[in-house]
Amino acid sequence: MEQILISEASEILIGRGVPAPFLPVRSTRSSVAVLAQPGARAAADRAVAAIQVGGVLATSRIVPDGEAVKTLTAAGETYEWLADLGIGRNDTIVGIGGGAVTDFAGFIAxxxxxxxxxxxxxxxxxxAVDAAVGGKTGLNLRGKNLVGLFRHPSRVVIEIDELEQLPPHLLQEGFAEAIKAGFIADPGLVDLFDRDGPDADLEQVVIRAVRVKAEVVAGDFRESGRRGILNYGHTIGHAIEVAAGISHGRAVAIGMVAAAAVSEQRCGFRGAAKQRALLDRLGLPVVSPEVDPDDVRRLIGFDKKRDAGGLRMALLEDFGRVTLEYVSDRDLEVGLAAVGLA
Ligand SMILES: NC(=O)c1ccc[n+]([C@@H]2O[C@H](COP(=O)([O-])OP(=O)(O)OC[C@H]3O[C@@H](n4cnc5c(N)ncnc54)[C@H](O)[C@@H]3O)[C@@H](O)[C@H]2O)c1
Incomplete structure (x- = not known):
């Protein structure tokens, strides 16, 4: 089992059949409230059983699926449930499921x-490789994650056996963020995907991708500087996600193709063709679906990463070497053209 420390008070455990993983984090607690997605019902049942073996009272609640949980309404209902259960200061809230529920559970806790x-x-x-690592929690209001906290969980438990059962489309979503970690900071992770494509050893993929994010976050918890490198592929990708209504992982893959083209132009990056082939091999899209390029341009203008000095993008100098650079509209056009949005 691999342990990655985010701080003294926050650890990530990655392994197979991690034994009774939820115990003991705090010895004094007497009750655990488990919030789980419908898709993670079986994992929640196993967690409740494991917690109860330790003599601690555990109760689970299935919360709305996907983004539907990241609402003030779901939060209000959950607070009422916690009050009914009598969850106190020394008790624990566990979130089991995808990023939506860990974002939610972290906010509630x-x-x-x-x-x-x-x-x-x-x-x-x-x-596993993105949402649960780094301490960002949040609910959506009129925009995504408008309400939230920066706060690390005390423990994240990643069971590789569980992830290996995922359907291909959910694996692909994660591959996009995992290989991004390789592109920006770990050429060895890129090599893993280069050798075995979608059959790359999942345990190694998760360990290496989590290490990259944990290391970046440890140096810049509140995203005032270096944490921006994690946005590689997100500036243009996020705009395409919104304009085309596609999933985050797929949009980030397209965004990385665009960012690689800008990197080639601005930083002499020579791996754009290899990156594109790798993403394609993982079943991820490398061109944008049909959308109005002006919508994408407008959405990039609204991108939260734009500051007084202009728009800053994470760009690659090489696999594993990333830099944050201000880019011009002309640079952006190169990126848009690379994904079919001229
Ligand atoms: N906090 C952060 O830093 C951060 C980073 C990236 C993304 N996020 C957030 O994460 C969310 C996206 O996460 P996601 O892609 O995991 O989506 P998700 O949480 O909506 O889950 C996707 C689907 O997978 C199902 N599911 C969960 N576990 C399953 C399993 N074992 N087998 C089969 N199906 C299962 C869920 O029920 C759901 O329908 C977004 O809300 C995003 O804002 C947060």
């Missing part, structure tokens, strides 16, 4: 009684 312990078990690959 951070606000209930001004903050109780949070533990996550991500059951999607995207959740």
């Amino acid at each position: 951070g606000t209930w009684l001004r903050g109780v312990e949070a533990v996550y078990q991500p059951t999607t690959l995207l959740g």
Whole structure:
């Protein structure tokens, strides 16, 4: 079993059949409230059984699926449930499922009684390599994640056996963020995908991708600088996600193709063709679906990563070497053209 420390108070455990993983984080606690997605019902049942073996009372609640949970309404209902259960200061809130539920559970844990312990078990690959790592929690309002906290869970438990059961489309979602971690900081991770494509050893993929994110986050928790490198592929990708209504992982893959073209132009990056072939081999799209390029341009203008100095993008100098650069509209056009949005 691999342990990655985010801080002294926050650890990530990655392995197969991690034994009774939820115990003991805090010895004094007496009750655990488990919030689980419908797709993670079986994992939640196993967690409840494991927690109860330790003599701690555990109760689970299936919450709305996907983004439907990241609402003030679902939060209000969950607070009422926690009150009924009598969840107190020394108790723990566990989130089991994809990134939507770990974002939600982290927010609930951070606000209930001004903050109780949070533990996550991500059951999607995207959740494991991205959402559950880094301490961002959130609910959606009129925009995504407009309400939230920066707060690490005390433990994240990643069960590789569980992730290996995922259907291909959910694996692909996670591959996009996992290989991104390789592109920006770990050429060895790129090599893993280069050798074995979608059959790459999932345990190694998760360990290496989590290490990259954990290391970046440890140096810049509140995203005031270096954490921006994790946005590689997201500036143009996020705009395409919104304009075309496609999933996040697929949009990031297209965004990385665009960012590689800008990197080639601005930083002399020579791996754009290889990157494109790798993404394609993983079953990810490398050109944009048909959308109005002006919609994408407008959405990039609204991108939250734009600051007073202009738009900053994470660009590659080489696999594993990334830099944050201000880009011009002309640079952006090169990226858009590379994914068919001229
Ligand atoms: N906090 C962060 O830093 C961060 C980073 C990236 C993404 N996110 C958030 O993560 C969310 C996306 O995460 P996601 O892609 O995991 O989506 P998701 O949480 O919506 O889950 C996707 C689907 O997978 C199903 N599912 C979960 N576990 C399963 C399993 N073991 N087998 C089969 N199906 C299963 C779910 O029920 C759901 O229908 C978004 O809300 C996004 O904002 C947060």
